Amino acid sequence: MFSEADLEICAAFVEEGMEMIDDVEPQLVELEASQDEAGNVDLETVNSIFRLFHSMKGSAGFLELKNIVELTHKAENLLDLFRKEQAVLEGPDIALLLQTLDLLRKVMEDLSTSGRDDTYVDEVEVQVKLLLESIRHKTEPKIALEQPAPARPAAAPSAKATGDSKDAEAGTQPVFPSIKVTPEMHARYMEEAEELLDSAEQNLLAAMDSNSEDMDLAEALRCLHSFKGNSGFMGYADLEKLTHRTETRLENVVAGEIHADETALGVFLEVVDTTRSTVAKLADDAGAEVDGLEELLVKLDALSPDGGATAGTKAPELQAAADEPAQDKVVVGEDAAAEEKAPSKSGFIPLANMTRKKTAAAPVPEPAAEAGVQAPVETPPEAVAQASAVEVARPAARKPAVAAAKSSPPSVQSSGSIRVDLAKLDSLMNLVGELVIAEAMVTRNPDLLGYEFENFEKSSHHLRRITSDLQDVAMSVRMVPLSGTFKKMVRLVHDTGLKANKKVELELFGEETEVDKTVIEQISDPLVHIVRNAIDHGLETAEQRTETTKSPVGKVTISARHESGEVWITVADDGKGMDRDVIFNKALEKGLVEGDGSEMRDEDVFKLIFEPGFSTAAQVTEISGRGVGMDVVRKNIEKINGKVDIKSVKGLGSQFIMRIPLTMAIIEGMLVRVGRSTYNIPLLSIREAIRPEAEQVTTTPDGIEVVKLREDMIPVIRMHELYGIEPSFTELADGTLVIVENDGVAGALFVDEILGQQQTVVKALSNYVGHPHGVSGCTILGDGRISLILDVATILNQAATTSVAMA
Amino acid sequence: MRTFENKLSEELAAAFKEEDDESLDEMDDGSFDDAQKDRYMTFGIAGQNYGVEILNVTEIVGLQTIAEVPDVPHYVKGMINLRGNVVPVVDVRLRFGMEEREYDDRTCVIVVSCSGSTVGMIVDFVNEVAVFPEENISPAPKRGEHGLNSEYISGMGKQGEKVTILLDINCLLHGEKAAV
Numbered sequence: 001m002f003s004e005a006d007l008e009i010c011a012a013f014v015e016e017g018m019e020m021i022d023d024v025e026p027q028l029v030e031l032e033a034s035q036d037e038a039g040n041v042d043l044e045t046v047n048s049i050f051r052l053f054h055s056m057k058g059s060a061g062f063l064e065l066k067n068i069v070e071l072t073h074k075a076e077n078l079l080d081l082f083r084k085e086q087a088v089l090e091g092p093d094i095a096l097l098l099q100t101l102d103l104l105r106k107v108m109e110d111l112s113t114s115g116r117d118d119t120y121v122d123e124v125e126v127q128v129k130l131l132l133e134s135i136r137h138k139t140e141p142k143i144a145l146e147q148p149a150p151a152r153p154a155a156a157p158s159a160k161a162t163g164d165s166k167d168a169e170a171g172t173q174p175v176f177p178s179i180k181v182t183p184e185m186h187a188r189y190m191e192e193a194e195e196l197l198d199s200a201e202q203n204l205l206a207a208m209d210s211n212s213e214d215m216d217l218a219e220a221l222r223c224l225h226s227f228k229g230n231s232g233f234m235g236y237a238d239l240e241k242l243t244h245r246t247e248t249r250l251e252n253v254v255a256g257e258i259h260a261d262e263t264a265l266g267v268f269l270e271v272v273d274t275t276r277s278t279v280a281k282l283a284d285d286a287g288a289e290v291d292g293l294e295e296l297l298v299k300l301d302a303l304s305p306d307g308g309a310t311a312g313t314k315a316p317e318l319q320a321a322a323d324e325p326a327q328d329k330v331v332v333g334e335d336a337a338a339e340e341k342a343p344s345k346s347g348f349i350p351l352a353n354m355t356r357k358k359t360a361a362a363p364v365p366e367p368a369a370e371a372g373v374q375a376p377v378e379t380p381p382e383a384v385a386q387a388s389a390v391e392v393a394r395p396a397a398r399k400p401a402v403a404a405a406k407s408s409p410p411s412v413q414s415s416g417s418i419r420v421d422l423a424k425l426d427s428l429m430n431l432v433g434e435l436v437i438a439e440a441m442v443t444r445n446p447d448l449l450g451y452e453f454e455n456f457e458k459s460s461h462h463l464r465r466i467t468s469d470l471q472d473v474a475m476s477v478r479m480v481p482l483s484g485t486f487k488k489m490v491r492l493v494h495d496t497g498l499k500a501n502k503k504v505e506l507e508l509f510g511e512e513t514e515v516d517k518t519v520i521e522q523i524s525d526p527l528v529h530i531v532r533n534a535i536d537h538g539l540e541t542a543e544q545r546t547e548t549t550k551s552p553v554g555k556v557t558i559s560a561r562h563e564s565g566e567v568w569i570t571v572a573d574d575g576k577g578m579d580r581d582v583i584f585n586k587a588l589e590k591g592l593v594e595g596d597g598s599e600m601r602d603e604d605v606f607k608l609i610f611e612p613g614f615s616t617a618a619q620v621t622e623i624s625g626r627g628v629g630m631d632v633v634r635k636n637i638e639k640i641n642g643k644v645d646i647k648s649v650k651g652l653g654s655q656f657i658m659r660i661p662l663t664m665a666i667i668e669g670m671l672v673r674v675g676r677s678t679y680n681i682p683l684l685s686i687r688e689a690i691r692p693e694a695e696q697v698t699t700t701p702d703g704i705e706v707v708k709l710r711e712d713m714i715p716v717i718r719m720h721e722l723y724g725i726e727p728s729f730t731e732l733a734d735g736t737l738v739i740v741e742n743d744g745v746a747g748a749l750f751v752d753e754i755l756g757q758q759q760t761v762v763k764a765l766s767n768y769v770g771h772p773h774g775v776s777g778c779t780i781l782g783d784g785r786i787s788l789i790l791d792v793a794t795i796l797n798q799a800a801t802t803s804v805a806m807a
Numbered sequence: 808m809r810t811f812e813n814k815l816s817e818e819l820a821a822a823f824k825e826e827d828d829e830s831l832d833e834m835d836d837g838s839f840d841d842a843q844k845d846r847y848m849t850f851g852i853a854g855q856n857y858g859v860e861i862l863n864v865t866e867i868v869g870l871q872t873i874a875e876v877p878d879v880p881h882y883v884k885g886m887i888n889l890r891g892n893v894v895p896v897v898d899v900r901l902r903f904g905m906e907e908r909e910y911d912d913r914t915c916v917i918v919v920s921c922s923g924s925t926v927g928m929i930v931d932f933v934n935e936v937a938v939f940p941e942e943n944i945s946p947a948p949k950r951g952e953h954g955l956n957s958e959y960i961s962g963m964g965k966q967g968e969k970v971t972i973l974l975d976i977n978c979l980l981h982g983e984k985a986a987v
Contacts, residue, residue: 434891677875723877765876768895768924768980769886772878784888786874 009185013059014112017068019484020052021101021108026490028101032094043083049097050079056104058229065117067124068107074131075100078138087138096134098491103127189234193279196227201272204265220268221250227275238290239278245300246271258303267299422517425478432467432474433761437780439467446783480520482560482569483511488524489531489558496535502554503542504535509559515567519660522640523569529629530571530656531556538575538654548651550574563659566642572655578648580605590614604744606646610634633658638793641776667762667779667789671755672738675725678787679751680760680779685792687739687746689754692732707737707748714739717799718750722774728752742793745800749790762789774798845941847964849934849971850917852899856971857930858937858964863919863976867933870914887916887927894918896927897980921976928980937971939964944973 027049034042053076060068075097081087103123110119203220224247231239246268252258278290290296443460486508497504515523539545539554546552557572584597587608597605608614612631637644642660661684669680670689690709697716698706705716716737720727729735729752737748760779765771776791847858848867873885873896882901886893896916901907913932918925947960961975 430891437891723875725875763893766886766893766895766924766926768926769876769879769883772876775877778874778886778893780888780891780893785872786886786888786893788874788876 010063011112013063013065014108016059017056017108018105020056021105022484022487024049024052025098025101026487028094028097029490029494031089032091032494043085046079046083046089050076050083053079055232059233060117062229062233065111067117067121068104068111070128071100071104071107071124071131074128074135078131078135081135081138093134096130100127100131185234189230190279190283192230193227194276196223196230197272197276197279199223200227201269204268204272207265217250217254221247221254224250236282238293239275242271242290242293242296243275245297249300249303252303264303267296267303271296271300429474429478432471433763436467436471436761439463441784475516476514478517479514480517481512481514482520482523485520485524485527486511486558486560489527492528492531493535493556496532500536500539501541502535502539503552504539504554504556507555507557507559509557510561513560513562513567515660519567519640522636523658523660526633526636526644526658527558527569527571529633530658531558533629534571534573534575534654534656538573538577540576544576566659566661569658569660570655571658572653574653577650577652578606578609578646578654579650583608586614587611602648603646606648607644609646610644668757668759669779669789670738670757671781671787672719672736672749672751673728673753673755674719674723674751675727677723677725678755678781678785679719680758680787680789681738681740681749682789682792683757685740685742687741689736689738690748692737694733697732705732707732709739709748712746714746714748715799716748716750717795720750722795740792740796742796745796747792747796747799749795760787845938847937847939847971847973848917849937850915850930850932851934852903852931853905856934856969857899858939858971858973859917859919859928859976860973861936863921865918865920865925868916868918868927869912870910870916870929884929889918889925889927892925894925894927896929898929899979900929900931902979919976919980922981926980937964937966939966939971939973 027045031042031045031049034045053072057069057072057076060072078093078097082089082093103120107117107120107124111117200220200223203216203223207216207220224243228240228243228247231243249258249264250268253264258264274290274292274296443464448456489508490506493504493506534556535554539556540548540550542552545554555574558570559572560567560569562568580602584593584600584605587593587605588597590611590613592608592611592614593600610630610633614630633644637658637660640660642658645657645659646654647657648654667680668683670683670686672679672681690707692707696708698708698713700706705718706713707716708714716732719725720730727735732750735750735752736754737750738754739746739748741747758781760781762777762779764777765775772788774791774795775788777789778786779789781787844862846861848861848864849856849858851857868887868889871887873887875885876883876895879895882898884896884898884901886895888894898907908931910929914929915933916927916929917933918927920926943965944962945965947962959974959979960972962973964971964973
């Protein structure tokens with residue numbers, strides 16, 4: 001169905017589409033929540049959802065994906081009713097739209113693997129029918145039709161015009177800014193552009209002297225529309241904007257709202273000419289900015305049926321926007337280098353600003369009141385979108401009204417960021433890692449030992465600083481904000497709440513917190529399980545809640561923040577909390593613990609829920625109860641060297657804190673030597689290192705050595721025995737004991753000597769050697785030797801089990 | 808040692824270069840792979856000649872410090888640092904269940920890549936790049952000498968009187984780890 005070049009575009013489309021679906025979902029949920037009693041909804045949100053569907057339809061049309069076009073088109077139609085306030089949005093509609101999204105997602109996924117969009121053709125048909133049904137249902141009883149627009153009183157006088165201008169912004173809304181433009185696409189675009197513009201011109205000219213001008217104008221309109229779609233897809237915002245505005249006016253002419261006199265047609269022709277020269281400029285790679293865009297837009301606005309009123313207000317705005325670009329680009333540059341914000345998928349990290357703009361279209365659930373403020377009529381919604389993009393970027397100032405004032409130019413998207421293949425980033429990361437090693441090899445070269453070179457010292461110091469800066473930058477490129485992951489939770493909470501028949505309010509904090517890409521991939525599943533559990537097990541039903549003076553609506557808070565070199569992601573609920581006794585008894589029943597548990601800390605008891613198959617739920621429900629989820633949580637978090645802490649107060653709620661290291665690419669470790677091998681012990685798990693005195697060590701009758709350190713008795717783990725190495729020392733007193741700790745369990749690793757402390761780049765072990773026990777990775781030392789990084793947790797666990805077995 | 812290694816590398820490079828030249832002519836057939844098809848890197852272990860398809864061979868390096876890795880099959884000697892890449896090395900002798908032998912200055916590591924991973928093979932010495940056209944290859948015997956499992960053997964290459972055992976890298980490296 002597709003050629004190779006097409007497949008590439010197709011992949012980009014799927015990726016964008018998926019992001020869009022992710023964006024729309026929380027908005028839909030929010031829409032439902034923000035509905036007031038009369039059923040009025042926040043129009044701005046409806047619009048932004050509409051825009052996303054519209055853009056998806058546009059690109060799908062470009063790729064001739066009929067099924068997706070069909071689906072999105074019908075969904076758009078339905079939304080259009082709400083948008084124009086011809087119908088009242090109801091719960092079932094949201095459900096229907098969510099269903100449509102699910103189906104779209106399925107189709108997209110299939111598209112990315114099979115390259116076809118007709119695998120689910122039957123389901124698409126059904127869904128389309130459902131949508132049509134709903135539309136018919138909505139349009140037939142036209143009782144609520146003439147409802148005034150309470151949210152936007154000023155919209156009433158020029159309903160059509162506002163609709164159009166919204167439409168216009170839907171077009172200019174650069175939802176597809178960062179798609180990868182291949183040379184083939186470019187060539188095709190140029191070719192089509194020429195054809196379309198020629199045909200548009202001919203039709204316009206024909207309209208000038210023939211009588212059947214409506215037909216010709218409609219044809220011109222179609223041409224311009226296609227051109228606009230293509231330009232939008234290619235990310236040429238100026239062209240898109242210009243043609244869109246023209247299209248709007250042409251529409252007015254066709255509808256008979258404007259008289260098609262010489263002036264109007266003249267302006268249209270001027271537009272075509274300008275567009276053509278811009279396209280010509282594009283061919284020379286001279287950029288897609290339209291010269292004299294502002295004048296043309298003003299001229300076009302002057303044609304609008306309600307006269308210059310809108311134009312008058314818009315012109316200065318645009319002027320202001322035009323004045324800003326230079327300054328804004330600088331900001332963009334900085335941003336791109338320093339931080340990058342983007343939900344990412346399948347190997348690409350969209351960089352910086354572009355995605356922000358998209359995120360903007362999906363203001364994360366915030367009180368509807370705020371969104372209401374965002375709707376001053378005369379501000380082009382796109383400016384608002386832009387402004388709230390700035391918002392997302394700098395969450396410190398969450399004041400849309402203020403933000404809206406600093407509207408930024410539409411041209412930002414052409415320079416803000418690029419999409420980069422993840423493989424390239426990985427190889428950059430590797431190279432930087434090697435550079436760091438090479439730098440250490442040079443500056444700490446053994447040949448230099450005993451010499452003092454003043455200048456060399458200076459230069460090497462300089463080199464070291466640059467490499468470490470470079471390392472920081474390279475690391476930051478891989479960092480992605482959690483917002484994408486968090487946004488998925490909105491839908492999850494909505495669905496789970498419905499299923500569990502509980503009213504739930506979700507609060508998100510710190511979604512701008514950035515973590516490594518690999519962390520994002522691993523964190524999603526655990527988060528899902530914890531949130532589901534919080535709702536299903538944690539929160540009480542509305543009745544129970546009212547009895548205990550709590551608000552009937554349960555509250556789940558998901559937050560992320562940086563804390564001592566880690567990222568803490570907390571899921572808190574204000575439910576009934578965890579019952580220590582119930583958990584303990586269940587664990588006793590399953591044989592996980594012994595005794596009366598009086599010596600166990602609450603935390604340790606709570607952690608029992610991470611055991612596989614553990615569930616206190618009396619019966620398995622649709623949502624949870626099988627006892628698998630928490631096991632998944634622990635496994636996934638451990639995979640990224642993280643930990644999960646649980647805090648819970650009975651009656652007040654529970655808190656799950658996932659503590660995840662900022663990055664897995666660099667580790668601060670202590671180098672130790674055992675025989676000829678060098679090992680790296682992560683500094684985070686080291687408590688101290690001692691040279692034991694003979695009297696500190698006790699050997700139990702069954703051969704377990706224990707070292708007494710102040711009041712603690714710590715079992716000794718002989719590294720050479722563990723790894724079967726010939727050590728330099730076998731007497732504990734000759735070597736060194738490194739006291740390590742994990743999860744409150746301590747152990748003393750017996751090593752020959754400590755070599756030093758070093759920051760090293762973690763390298764994964766080759767698949768060929770798999771996952772040797774107690775080793776989490778390896779690193780290359782300054783002298784080129786390889787040292788294994790010890791996985792303290794596993795070593796301690798193993799030691800614990802063997803000592804139990806021996807005892 | 809150095810010079811020997813260099814000589815080998817040059818030889819290998821020359822072999823590759825030759826192929827490149829040929830491949831230019833053969834490009835019309837659309838298959839670069841064909842140029843390397845019948846070529847084998849041959850090496851010796853315990854007096855016997857073995858060969859691996861040159862397609863899999865990345866490079867040949869002298870023996871370097873090996874970092875031992877715990878909890879792996881005994882024939883995986885550890886890992887070496889190959890210009891910043893950590894590459895596991897397999898002692899082919901041990902893999903074949905033969906006696907281990909002191910490494911000397913002819914001991915080499917043939918770095919091969921197959922099924923996505925790069926692995927070094929420690930061999931007694933490296934010979935040359937030899938060509939075995941298909942008609943000179945007989946199928947593997949049912950049972951190898953040394954009682955060695957013949958599944959690693961993809962065929963027996965004949966070159967005059969000399970017989971070279973051609974190895975299937977994939978089986979050799981990834982085959983069942985029964986020898987543990």
